[in-house]
Amino acid sequence: MSHSAPTRRRLRALALGVALGLGGVPFTGATAQTTPPGSEQQQYDIPPGPLNTVLTRFAERSGTFIAGDLRLTADKHSAGLRGRFSREEALDRILAGSGLMAERQDDGSYTLKAASTSTRLAPVTVTAPTHQGGRPRTLDYDRATIEAQRPQDIKDLFKKEASVAVGGPIAMNQKVYVRGVEETAMVVTVDGARQNNKVFHHNATNLIDPSLLKAARASAGVAAADAGPGALGGSLAYETVDAADLLAPDDNAGAFLDGRYASNGDTRSVAGAAFGRAGGFEGLGYIKHTDGNDYEDGNGDTARFTAPGLISGLVKVAYEDAGAGRFELSHEVVNDDAARPYRANFAGLDGGRPVPDSRVYDLTRRNTVFNYQRDTGQGYWNPAVTLAHNETELDTREVPLSAPDTRVVYTGITESVSATLKNVAHTRFANITFGLDHYDDSAIFREAGSADLEEAARNTGVFVQFRQDLWERLELSYGARYDDQTFTGTDDSHHDDEGVSSNVFGEFHVNDHLSLNAGYTDVWAGTALAENYILNGAWDYANLEPVRAHNRTAGLHLHRGGFFAEANRFRTAIANARVPSYSGDPAAVADFDIDGYDLAVGYMGRLGEVSVKYANIDSEKDGDPATSYDGNYFTAPLGELITVSGVFAVPRWPLELGASAEIALDNDDVESNGAKQEGYTVVDIYAEYRPVPPLTLRLSVDNLNDEDYVDRASYGQEFPDVSPLLEPGRSIALQARYDF
Numbered sequence: 001m002s003h004s005a006p007t008r009r010r011l012r013a014l015a016l017g018v019a020l021g022l023g024g025v026p027f028t029g030a031t032a033q034t035t036p037p038g039s040e041q042q043q044y045d046i047p048p049g050p051l052n053t054v055l056t057r058f059a060e061r062s063g064t065f066i067a068g069d070l071r072l073t074a075d076k077h078s079a080g081l082r083g084r085f086s087r088e089e090a091l092d093r094i095l096a097g098s099g100l101m102a103e104r105q106d107d108g109s110y111t112l113k114a115a116s117t118s119t120r121l122a123p124v125t126v127t128a129p130t131h132q133g134g135r136p137r138t139l140d141y142d143r144a145t146i147e148a149q150r151p152q153d154i155k156d157l158f159k160k161e162a163s164v165a166v167g168g169p170i171a172m173n174q175k176v177y178v179r180g181v182e183e184t185a186m187v188v189t190v191d192g193a194r195q196n197n198k199v200f201h202h203n204a205t206n207l208i209d210p211s212l213l214k215a216a217r218a219s220a221g222v223a224a225a226d227a228g229p230g231a232l233g234g235s236l237a238y239e240t241v242d243a244a245d246l247l248a249p250d251d252n253a254g255a256f257l258d259g260r261y262a263s264n265g266d267t268r269s270v271a272g273a274a275f276g277r278a279g280g281f282e283g284l285g286y287i288k289h290t291d292g293n294d295y296e297d298g299n300g301d302t303a304r305f306t307a308p309g310l311i312s313g314l315v316k317v318a319y320e321d322a323g324a325g326r327f328e329l330s331h332e333v334v335n336d337d338a339a340r341p342y343r344a345n346f347a348g349l350d351g352g353r354p355v356p357d358s359r360v361y362d363l364t365r366r367n368t369v370f371n372y373q374r375d376t377g378q379g380y381w382n383p384a385v386t387l388a389h390n391e392t393e394l395d396t397r398e399v400p401l402s403a404p405d406t407r408v409v410y411t412g413i414t415e416s417v418s419a420t421l422k423n424v425a426h427t428r429f430a431n432i433t434f435g436l437d438h439y440d441d442s443a444i445f446r447e448a449g450s451a452d453l454e455e456a457a458r459n460t461g462v463f464v465q466f467r468q469d470l471w472e473r474l475e476l477s478y479g480a481r482y483d484d485q486t487f488t489g490t491d492d493s494h495h496d497d498e499g500v501s502s503n504v505f506g507e508f509h510v511n512d513h514l515s516l517n518a519g520y521t522d523v524w525a526g527t528a529l530a531e532n533y534i535l536n537g538a539w540d541y542a543n544l545e546p547v548r549a550h551n552r553t554a555g556l557h558l559h560r561g562g563f564f565a566e567a568n569r570f571r572t573a574i575a576n577a578r579v580p581s582y583s584g585d586p587a588a589v590a591d592f593d594i595d596g597y598d599l600a601v602g603y604m605g606r607l608g609e610v611s612v613k614y615a616n617i618d619s620e621k622d623g624d625p626a627t628s629y630d631g632n633y634f635t636a637p638l639g640e641l642i643t644v645s646g647v648f649a650v651p652r653w654p655l656e657l658g659a660s661a662e663i664a665l666d667n668d669d670v671e672s673n674g675a676k677q678e679g680y681t682v683v684d685i686y687a688e689y690r691p692v693p694p695l696t697l698r699l700s701v702d703n704l705n706d707e708d709y710v711d712r713a714s715y716g717q718e719f720p721d722v723s724p725l726l727e728p729g730r731s732i733a734l735q736a737r738y739d740f
Contacts, residue, residue, distance in 0.1 A: 044090060046081040046377065052322070054078040054094055057377050062087055065109040066102065080377075097143040097214065099249040114249040138163060138178060138234070143214040143245050148647070148656075150688075150698060150735065151210040152260070152269070152290075155711075159684070160645040160660055162613035163568075163598040164218070165638050167628075167713030169295075169727045170306050172336035172363050173345045174204050177636055177713050179220040179570055180594040180617040181233030184528075184633045185577075187223060190238045191330055193369040193388030194228060196416035196441045200394055200533040201632045202344045207334045207365045207392075208238060209312035211258075211271060211288055215239040221551035221570050222505050222519035225463040225479035226422060226433045230525040231501075232549040233572050233594075240314055240332060243275035243282040252277050255740040258288075262702075264731030267292035267308055280321050286314040297726035298708030303347070305358045306725070309338030325374025325383075330367075337362040341725070342398070346716040348723040359398035366391045375424060382424040390416045394532075411446040412532030422463075430468030433479075437461050443529040453535040459485040459526060465503075478504040485526035489541040489586065497546050499524025505553075518554040525549070530580045531633075539586035545576045547589075565601045577634055592634045593620045608656075610646035617641075618669065625669040628715045636713050639667030639677060654690035659683065664712045674720035680709035682727070698735040706730040 046057045055078075059066055064087055078094050085093065091102040091110065102110040139161055151157040154174050155166040168174035176183040184205050188195040197205045210216075216238050223231035247254050253276035260269040271288035290310040294302050316330040340361045341347050348357075372385040394412045422435025442456040465479030480502040487495045505519030525547045555568035574592040581588070595618050602611030619626040619635040626635050645660040660683070667677040686700035706729050716722030 044081040044085065046094075051078045051094075051098060051100075054080055054377065058090060058094060062090065066112060097245060099247070138218040138220040139216070141213075141216040143241065146210065146213050146216065154206075154208050154210055157210040157213075157216065159662060160611070160613070160643055162600075162615035162641045162643045163220070163617075165636070165641065165711075165713035167636065167711050167715065168204065168345060169303070169711065169714070169725050170308065171209075171310055172204050172207060172338075172340070172361060173202070173725075175636075175713065176206070176236070177638065178218050178234065178236060179572070179598070179615070180596060180619050180635050180638055181220060181572055182631070182634055182636065183236055185233040185574065185635075186218075186220075187228040187231040187235040188237075189228065189235070190332065190367050190390075191240055191369045191388075192237075192371055192386040192420065193367050193390050194416050194418040194439050194441075195367075195390055196414045196439075196443075196529070197365060197390070197392040198443070198529065198531050198633060199363075199392055199412040199414050200396075201531055203340075203361055203363055203394065207336060207363055209288060209310070209334050212240045212286065212312065212314050212332065213238055214241040214245045221553045221572055222503055222521050223523075224433075224477060224505075225465045225481040225501065225503060226435070228420075228437060229439065229459050229461045229481070229483050230523075230528075231521070232523055232525050232547065232574055232577075234551070240316065240330060241284070241286075242316065242318065242328075243277055243284045246273065246275050246284070247277065256737060257740075258735070258737040260733060260735040262292075262731045262733035264702075264728050265292045265295035265307065267295075267731075267733075280319050282318045282320070284314065284316045286312075288312045295728040295731070298703065298706050298729040299726070300729065301726075303725060303728070305338075305340045307338055308336075310334070310336050325372060328369075328371045330369050330371075332367040333364065335362070335364040345714070346722050346724050350721040350723075352721075354401050356398055356401060359396050362393075362395040362397070364393045366393075378426050380423075380425040380427070382426070384420075384422050384424075386418070386420040388416070388418045390418070409448060410533065411444075413444045413446070414442070414529070414532060415444075416441045430466045432464065432466055434464040435462070437463070441529060443532045443535065445532040445535040451537070453490045453537055454488075455490060455529045455535060456488040457485055457527065457529055459483055473509045475507045475509075476505070478502075483524060483526060485546075487527040487544065490535055490537050490539055491541065493541050495527065495541060495544050497526055499526070499546060499548075501525075513558060513560045515557050516554075517556070519552070521549070521551045523549040523551070528578050528633075530578070530586065534580065534582040536582050536586070539580075541586055543585070543587040545587065545589055547574065547576045547578060549574045562605045563601075563603050565599075567597065567599050569597045571595045574634060579630070590622050590630070592626065592631070593623075594618070594635050595620075607651065608646065608648040611644070613643045615641045625672075627670050627673055627718055629719070637667060637670045637677060637718065638712055639669060640665040641712060656688045657686070658688075659685045664709075667712070670718040673718045675718050677712060677717055678709070680707050681705065682707045682709060694739045696737045696739075698733075698737075700733045700735070702731045702733065703727070703729055 046054055081090055081094055100112055103113055104110055153171045158164040158166055163179050165177045166174050184198045188206055195206055218236045220234040223235040227235040255274040258271040269290040273286040275284040290308045292308050294304055294306045297303050312334040314332045318328040320326040339358045342355045342359055344361050368389045370387045375382045392414045396410045398408050400408055416439055418439040420437040422433055425432045438460045440458050442454060445453045461481050461483040463481035467477045469475050482500050484498045501523045503521040507515050507517040509515045527544050527546055550573045553570040557566045572594040576589040577592055579588050579590045580586040596616050598615040600613040617638040619637055621630050626637060628636050642663040647658040649656050663681045664679050666679040683704040684702045685704055686698060688698040690696050709727055710717045710724045711727055714724055716724040
């Protein structure tokens with residue numbers, strides 16, 4: 001009696017569960033009865049969840065037989081699988097970051113085993129497909145990708161992406177622009193916690209230590225309804241590491257020490273962590289400190305008040321049970337405390353009111369998050385809960401020129417208390433995510449001897465998002481949300497408003513190698529809080545208007561035999577964007593139009609990868625080219641950017657060689673303000689060697705060609721009266737990490 005195809009898939013899925021439980025019992029070809037291995041690709045839509053669950057669903061869908069030891073997959077999660085892949089590609093993605101690998105046997109079955117620790121595996125997704133499973137992703141970095149880059153700041157993290165620009169040469173003044181949209185015009189989350197960090201336009205909004213991260217994902221423009229409220233320009237999500245991300249498969253406790261020295265500025269970084277797990281519980285503690293001197297720019301001049309003063313830490317505890325789900329509590333702190341240029345995002349200003357050369361910026365971001373998730377990958381009840389508290393505090397301390405015996409301290413505190421409750425229902429029709437979220441945001445400005453000034457906003461939203469596959473070729477994601485907001489001004493006036501947002505995104509797989517995608521969103525985001533340092537108690541809020549955005553994107557993705565190419569066209573139109581000033585109208589608005597396209601080509605193989613990416617982005621404010629001044633919190637003039645990157649592994653030795661380059665072409669769009677943005681080319685190289693399994697050594701040279709340049713996304717280069725901060729010149733760095 002022959003079984004139908006669905007029945008055979010169910011039997012193989014059952015066999016997977018039995019095989020995992022039997023540990024080291026061998027399986028022969030006659031017993032496995034697997035489908036012969038091949039390079040044919042298949043469409044998958046497997047949500048994140050426990051690794052056991054994801055593997056079982058994969059086995060059922062693909063008809064693949066997998067054997068292994070159940071203990072290998074215990075307490076491990078998988079990011080799931082969405083898209084068209086061969087079996088080996090699919091297993092690589094499912095197991096990414098787990099410390100496991102799937103070894104193909106002669107009979108076509110696969111055996112799970114611990115990945116070798118003597119040789120670092122090539123990252124699974126250095127450049128992920130732009131879209132996966134109907135989910136628009138501008139970028140999608142996993143732990144392997146981030147660890148391979150060993151980024152020192154957020155600029156390092158995104159330096160291979162032409163469509164992501166990061167302005168500012170030091171961590172405390174770096175701002176991220178994704179396809180031309182500044183991060184505060186996006187929904188930004190860390191471990192699911194909403195970030196409300198718009199304190200002062202002269203410093204960074206989200207101060208992040210990328211060493212803490214296991215994932216970074218961006219959906220520029222088109223964000224799903226469950227990404228959160230206020231996604232004017234899309235969403236940007238960061239996730240911090242878990243103990244399981246750092247532990248070897250057979251270990252229950254571990255630690256590491258990491259040290260780095262860079263010649264430019266005598267910069268020293270020391271980091272350490274300890275982590276462990278037992279009986280479903282796990283814990284992690286991490287701390288990092290960076291200090292040094294002012295760096296020299298490409299001209300050999302010292303950039304005053306640029307010495308690093310960064311300290312970061314993370315504490316995370318969790319409990320996970322296959323039936324009950326995962327409970328997780330984390331607390332993250334990042335602080336930069338040092339003397340900076342008076343206006344920290346540029347070196348100086350000719351004219352204007354006299355000010356000291358510097359003042360102290362003490363910037364701290366704190367993030368406390370409780371997460372609960374139970375996702376079985378099937379059924380109608382897969383709940384998730386996030387409760388979070390986010391706070392960014394900035395103290396500026398200065399000695400006024402007019403009163404050298406005094407010290408003036410200003411304090412800005414932004415805070416967000418947020419909660420999200422949602423559920424995923426896996427139906428035959430679609431995967432349906434629905435729920436509600438709430439935030440209570442505030443922005444406070446404090447000066448000794450004066451009453452606090454505060455703006456606040458409360459928002460409650462409900463949302464639903466459908467994700468489904470049609471005809472095995474078309475993937476759709478569509479949804480809507482309703483938000484109700486109460487805004488409170490510095491004069492205690494209250495303003496109630498409500499609105500509806502909608503989104504749709506689809507990807508059509510023409511064949512196994514080519515896919516086309518398109519998406520649209522209409523976003524209502526209420527009234528945004530003003531930055532703390534311009535709050536004014538005399539403001540009149542009578543004419544407040546809610547902000548809206550319309551986003552469009554379309555693209556194609558081609559991949560075959562390791563080669564890939566993609567092209568994307570996008571536009572973000574933001575209407576009634578709030579642009580208040582201290583002495584002006586708090587309800588002043590402007591319209592921003594961000595338009596552009598990006599291209600990418602490359603190759604990913606067993607021994608390495610290479611890619612070339614290009615982005616061309618134009619930004620306008622009220623019909624005129626947007627400058628780095630009037631585009632604060634919305635956009636920046638970027639023009640044309642090119643990135644080139646490559647990584648090559650030497651299989652005979654545990655050695656990896658890499659290089660990257662950023663090329664900015666001249667941009668004369670803003671020349672009417674006094675100067676065009678000058679082009680530049682900067683090259684970075686590195687070599688990483690692992691002489692023994694626990695020890696990793698990395699030698700890198702940043703700005704190899706010692707270019708004197710201002711990063712395209714940095715402030716002020718188009719204004720003749722502004723002296724912008726040049727980036728650091730050539731720097732040689734040696735980094736060593738020892739895993740215990």
